[in-house]
Amino acid sequence: MDQSVIDNQKLMDTHLHHPEEHLKSSDVLRDIVIGMSDGLTVPFALAAGLSGAVGPDGTHIIVIAGIAEICAGSIAMGLGGYLAGKTEQDHYETELKREFYEVDHLRHKEIEETKEFFSNIGLSEDLQDKATDEIAKDKKQWVDFMMKYELGLDKPDPKRATKSALNIGISYIVGGLIPLSPYFFVSHPVDGLKISVLVTLLCLFIFGWFKSRITGVNVWGGAFRVTLIGAAAAAAAFGVAKLFES
């Protein structure tokens, strides 16, 4: 799923006309999409796989396995996201210090790198020099420029890591409880499976529709694709678990 985040991030950043204004709501949406995407899919497939393999009185096992999975998955994603956020921040601070150091002590190297940027985007030798001179006048502005366009680093929001971890973790739990909940109320696993498949595929479709709207791709195609991943994961888990049952 990780791949999709990069894309979502990019898509969202570019689709909102004023990324600064909408930053907060889009970050939250992105977190929800990340958490719910896996939360709806993996516990769904795990429960489906088990329901074909545990025998008629195994509903309780499915519930326990599902709960354990939701617990493990939400912590892995949430805490993982938190630590990644912290790492990103450490990395930003380290690079920022290094840039300030280089601007002071390796000025000619930084000048060259700045010229190289302007050369890469297609400016003439003459303008490369002039633009570099102007940017290098203000040290803070110069470092900001290097951070953003040489290193491709945006200043991370210090509170982001914690919030993001919570949003992703909670979304995973909410998403995971949807496919699992039918098994709470039935005695035979296969009954649970039938309701779970119906409810979850419907939810995946709705979720896929909204996710596609947010990321600006065709909504029906997107809804279909998200549903398909869930169905494929569940079918494969069911088949493989059946194989190992005997």
Added chain:
Amino acid sequence: MDQSVIDNQKLMDTHLHHPEEHLKSSDVLRDIVIGMSDGLTVPFALAAGLSGAVGPDGTHIIVIAGIAEICAGSIAMGLGGYLAGKTEQDHYETELKREFYEVDHLRHKEIEETKEFFSNIGLSEDLQDKATDEIAKDKKQWVDFMMKYELGLDKPDPKRATKSALNIGISYIVGGLIPLSPYFFVSHPVDGLKISVLVTLLCLFIFGWFKSRITGVNVWGGAFRVTLIGAAAAAAAFGVAKLFES
């Protein structure tokens, strides 16, 4: 885990001195990190959770649940990554067409946006105009510039989606089989749990060490953090499964 990808991507991009040359190996490494990170953690925690809840003859259930989870997780991550890659590509093509259209039909708007970019990085009114004139001379170069710096979009490699899906999926499977394999060879779940904890925490530590090296953060701290996430997920899954057992 998704958050960590964005960060890894950024970190790798900035840490390799020649991103163009190293692109392929770093993409593969990134995929392996993504897949193995979740693969080592979630099946480990699920198996740990179940081993406290299934009773002395439940080893077989743990194996089936673990296999179903690895199956579900690898498909969700792999196929999810594939479709996300396709979406990214569609999005890039759409935006590329739009930029070419705008350069032809809304030239004054594009000129303004280009000037705005140069104004934002701190160039004077005079240089903003000159630089914009030079960039706008070559239509392809101008569109490339807008795609990269106005929209923040890099041209996606068309074969990337498929390769990435396979790399991530396989890494998840390899990672997931490590914590699960002890349960293949023991009869009592708790014996499996003990070996699984030892083997997996060791692997998480080694994996965390390499991951930190690649992303350029403190290796021992990074190794410790990755191990901690795995241990926390397993402990929580164990505790919660115990609660639901009774």
